[in-house]
Amino acid sequence: MSDQVAETDANPETDEAEAYVLGKRDVAAILYTVEIEDREKLIELMEPLHAADIADLLEQINTFDRARLIRLYGHEFDGEILSELDEGIRDEVVSLLAPKVLQEAMRELDSDDVVDIFEDLEDAQQATMLGALDDVDRAVVEQALSYPEYSAGRLMQREVVMAPQHWTVGAAIDHLRATPEAELPDQFYHIIVVDPRLHPVGNVTLGKLMRSKRDTLLTALMEDSFQIIPATRDEGDVAYAFNQYHLISAPVVDEDGRLIGVITIDDAMAVLDEEHEEDILRLAGVGESSLSDRVIETTKQRLPWLAVNLLTAIAASMVISQFEVALAQIVALAVLMPIVASMGGNAGTQSLTVAVRALATKDLTGSNVWRVIRRECLVGLINGTIFAVIMGIVGIIWFGSPALGGVIAVAMVINMVIAGLAGTGIPILLERVGVDPALASGAFVTTVTDVVGFFAFLGLAAAVLL
Template identity: 50%
Template structure:
């Protein structure tokens, strides 16, 4: 006779399983206290009771010194499953406090692609020490992967995958997977790749199809054609684009002869997308990526270059204002209204720039639609200019009781918003054409254009009309 379960037990279980959306600050405090007291048992217990992903979240809340101290006190709490979840900054702090044997033990418990990423973070001397401890097969595979460019798909590739010849049945494949040594299979996989005698992938079979099919069914009956393949030299962004475009759970990686050499899983692609989107967002703001554990000096150092560039553009805009110092001295209202024109242009340019950079990154802008998009941005800038010229003109008249001044600011507003629309789309497209990253350099050019042109047009029109 089955026992009746208390609904509160289910509610408690649900609460425990959903708490991962927030970092457990209580555990963070426990780890900090244990580190301060040099309590190795306390550090290990606090982290071991958590899911590896949650433990990684806790570690990432610590300062660099606290992270290093925690790793030295309880190295066993930083196994491969935890290291695979850490951010690059936190991972670097942890491995600095582990010896080669501890790192090698962690690598043996990791997926191959995670192991390659871990080895990447090591200094040359420590890397050589770790590689010398690993089994020859794993060591050679990692060395081969490290030959690929840092941002190439080869760095994401798993060497463990499941294949089957096309003449096999579903039953044969299932028996093969059951009997295979665990270390030859990926920990998680969603597809089996069907290969020809030359080991070229010719299709894939989803696990859901295997479960639904009868054992005597041949793989060719349930096989789906390949929608995309990845090469090791392919840029990670290009691989991510294929995953997004075709909704791939995984993708086979083939060499120059088209032979299957590995696979890439969607979870690794999600990390690539997050990194690329974060880089683009920070670049638009003119800052470099900084970890929460970075020191004040590191944070300042990452921001000074862009602030220096912005200082240069501000001096350039001020130089334009200085050209019209005589008329500003005669008509003080110009000094009041000039920042409005420049500010509106800057905001409008930033709006267009954000849309353009995102469209370029997602490859929504192509040679087939680029003219239409440019025309759309120009038209939008013109309409916005007319709208805000109609708003600002009367405001200027009520403020300073001058019809001509109202005409000047209305015309300047129209021209600058039109220029902002043009700059917001043409600058990132031009930089992309030149091979530069639009997200990194566009904002400087756009804000400079709108500030300089805004001041020049407004003060130039004022000189022509009001004097």
């Protein structure tokens, strides 16, 4: 640790450009020690690195180097590295670890981390890991798995610091000092005050506890901001609550409202990060994905969305084929028609992204849905008109036909208003019927803007120009 501090201290400005990035040279130095099988030097180079950085390193090197490094590193392998590792290569790494190393690694972790690692493993690796756990940990993992995936019950840690309502500051401090280290969470920032039925009634921060007189009642020190989380609540909603209400930790309760665990903000932050990643990738038509996935896995992940896109593209082509007569007579139509579709597609994607994001942050609700839809259509109308004028002029200059300019202008306005309507309406409808709007909106919206764009442009052209 002291190495880290010294380094940050010595050159605080050089690391501006790529703060927190493991240098190419560091990676090369580590791989060199693996190459020459210099175990001591490897351990020396890895020692100052945080588990999260070691995990990043393992993700960035190739499979062959990864296996050699892990074998050479041996029993130095820390449980936290597994915890930080991308799910994509966790299976691989678990299967590389000697059973004893794995057992050792698991023993150091908090219950929530063990569960987190366990639930993402494939069956074979799950069996390996269950074998490596001691009885207590195995019971914890099995209990956690009884809660739904992505629920607060899976996210929470079981180690909780609680105190009855009638306790004073002195009683709480004495209790804390008397509790053995192993029964306390790794880190904790609050004491949860509970009533006789174990229902949480409030939080007391350690700072307040430490500064108060010994005879003060805990209930007199409780925080303003307090949120109780049911064990079945979706982890995305949990992350939202932490961010919305600036929580540091929150008690988790079972269906009877009894305290069964606690979620801390660092876990909530990790969930927020994952949810964002999911949204951003889903919007682009990529399922789960990571840089350490192999070619075949990546190909499979990308394929479904491309298949959907092929269907919508064929649908658009069928619209075009209805106007073969017009296209055969006026080639300019073929030249200009992608512009109308493309502008609609872009405007639709803009509206849709804002809507998906607003739904995720719970800013788009029953109270403002119609105002937002109206706004998006109006924005489409205004921008559509501006670009219609520009394209109308381009059409006249390029092809010398005012009628053609007029047709493309009108089609553009129509398509961009529809883009605003579809871009907002489709995600809202999907959300209402319980489909993730990030996942499915894109396909629907571009289908609408393609079909409407080609139909409006070619249809008007056929009516006006032929």
